[in-house]
Amino acid sequence: MLHVEKLYLKKEDFSLKNLSFEVKKNSYFVILGRTGSGKTMLLESLAGIQKIKGEIVFDGKKITNFSPEKRGFGFVYQDFVLFPNMTVKENIVFASRYKKIENASELYEDVITFLEIKPLLKRRIKHLSGGEKQRVAIARAIYARPKLLLLDEPLSAVDPTFRNTIMKSLKEIVKRYDTTIIHVTHNFREASYLADKIAVMIDGSILQVGNAYEVLNHPKTMEVATFLGYKNICPSGMIEPQHDKKFFSIDPSAILFSHFSSTTEYCFACRIDEVMGVTDHYKVFAHVQDVTFFAKVSKTMFDKLGLKEGLMCYLCMHKKDVIFI
Structure with missing residues (x-):
């Protein structure tokens, strides 16, 4: 579905170093790495926000030079980037202002029920908790019917007591809404629970890709083992x-x-x-x-x-x- 070949991007003294990987359709792909390893830069490159060298192919079509709008991907940033002057409902349905949403009414009702947002619809964003903002941001992204959903540290601002609930919801999104997710995080527990496949990213390089059990239990290099916290x-x-x-x-x-x-x-x-x-x-x-x-x-x-x-x-x-x- 998504094929990335030798993706290279340099920003000041940091670079993404010829990254190559594949993400299968309707899978949950997690990029695991420390803060500052280049995870968000990679997501922005996939979304078309950053201009890169290399090649990105999606559903058999080269999209390397496509604009973000033409790619049709959803992006949920770590700080949500919700519109503060709008209500929750207005935020969720914002995509309908610039594109036709298939089965919009049914999709809207399903999303707000699935993510338990109904009681929040008339509220302004400033009156929401971190977990509520996260659910609204995810709902807005799903409502736009993205071909691929990019999640940037989606649980970092969520209260630990709600983290399990949101993780369960994220896990269900792939099948429920027929989409594919790429999720970046530094949290091993998130990666282990959510991922079909994990890519370990260190200092702008992807050092290992594989299913969650294989990567977390059988690191291929000293760098990956050290990052994963292996002792002795x-x-x-x-x-x-x-x-x-x-x-x-x-x-x-x-x-x-x-x-x-x-x-x-x-x-x-x-x-x-x-x-x-x-x-x-x-x-x-x-x-x-x-x-x-x-x-x-x-x-x-x-x-x-x-x-x-x-x-x-x-x-x-x-x-x-x-x-x-």
Whole structure:
């Protein structure tokens, strides 16, 4: 449906670096990256707001040089960009001023019911909460019947208590309104819940694209693993000298301590260097060869094993819990 090939854009000292990816029709595609990684710039490039080098093809047609109006995409910015001098209803139906909306009345009623906006229709924008503004902005975008819906950090200004509700609504939009969504965020939980596919974006480059489980659980590079918060990234040679991947990672909660070695798992003699007690577990830092591992140990297991600073014991890992990078 959407094919992007070697998209390049330079703004001052920052650039989008020859980005290439595809988004399938009626899918939910999430671009995941830190603030300042170029996510909004990419959305604006897709929308036609930024002039780029490279090629954008939509439904088999080259649209690289099309104006935003000609592309027919919907765009919901992080700060919503609603019209403050209009009511909620006037904001939602604004698209009918410049284009004919197919089955407008039925669509309007469905959208305001689906997003639970009926009680807000006569209000001015300044009297809405962040979550209410978000729903109105999404309703306005859907009402215009976009071929592709671009969402820029749509949950950033929403109260955490309403975030789950809005995420469920976003998930339903693709099928309910026969559209495709590209959603940018820095939030891993959002990406995991919403995405059919995730693209990880770092410093203007897309480093990995794949289904949500694959990307979040099997990072392909050190940069992606670090960004995703992986801990205990160590040379693969420690456990598999001939492995084709250079590094491995083990989750702190998956590390086991024992007074005995095991030949069925990865086990190393270690020295416990530091112990920090928190609410329901201990943070344990253990030294293996020239590497320090960080582990989370339940208080029950910690007491059972008699772990303490300076203790010599074994640090073990189930092979199934090790991720190679």
